[in-house]
Amino acid sequence: MTPISHKQLCELMETYFEGLHQADSAMLREVFHPQLAYVCATKGDELYLDLETYMSRVDGREPPAKRGEAREEEILEIAFVNDRLARISARMTMMGRDFHDLLTLVRHGAEWRIVAKVFSYVPRKD
Template sequence: MTPADHKKVGELMEAYFEGLHQADSTMLRRVFHPQLAYVCATEGDELYLDLETYMGRVDGREPPARRGDPREEEVLEIAFASDRLARVSARMTMMGRDFHDLLTLVRYGTEWRIVAKVFSYVPRKD
C-alpha cells in the first residue's frame, strides 16, 4: 500500500484511541463504518453489538480522560490485504482492563473505516 494509506490508517487509529479515551461517540462515529460489528471474545463476557448499541454504551460511560487515566495504547501491526481491506492489531489499557483489539478496516468512499472490532480483555495487573 502507499505511504498515504499507512498515514491515513495511523490517523484513524489516533482518532480511535482518543475517542475511546474521551468516550466521544461523535469522534468514534468518524472511524467506524455504519455497519460496524462489535464483538467481545472474552470468555464469559461474549458480546455482539451493532454501531448504535455500542455508541449508546460509549455515551453512558465516564470518560477515562475525566477520571485522569493516562492513555496507554499501541498499534502492534497494520496489514493491508488489498487497496480496500486492512487489518490492525492494537493493545490498550482502559477502565482497569488490558485490551487486545483486532480491527478490520475497509474503504468507505475515500476513507478507511473500522467495519469489525473484535477484542478480548483481562483485568489489569498493577
C-alpha cells in the same frame, strides 16, 4: 500499500484511541463504518453489538480521561490485503483492563473505516 495509506490508518487510530479515552461517540463515528460489528471475545463476557448499541454504551460511560487515566495504547500491526481491505492489531489499557483489539477496515467512499472490532481483555495487573 502506499505510505499515504499507512499514514491514513495511523491517523484513524489516533482518532480511535482518543475517542475511546474521551468516551466521545461523535469522534468514534468518524472511524467506524455504519455497519460496524462489535464483538467481545472474552470468555464469560461474549458480546455482539451493532454501531448504535455500542455508541449508546460509550455515551453512558464516564470517560477514562475524566477519571484521570493516562492514555496507554500501541498499534501492534497494520496489514493491508489490498487497497480496500486492511487489518490492525492494537492494544490499550483503560477502565482497569488490558484490551487487545483486532480491527478490520474497509474503504468507505474515499476513507478507511473500521467495519469489525473484535477484542478481548484481561483485568489490568498493576
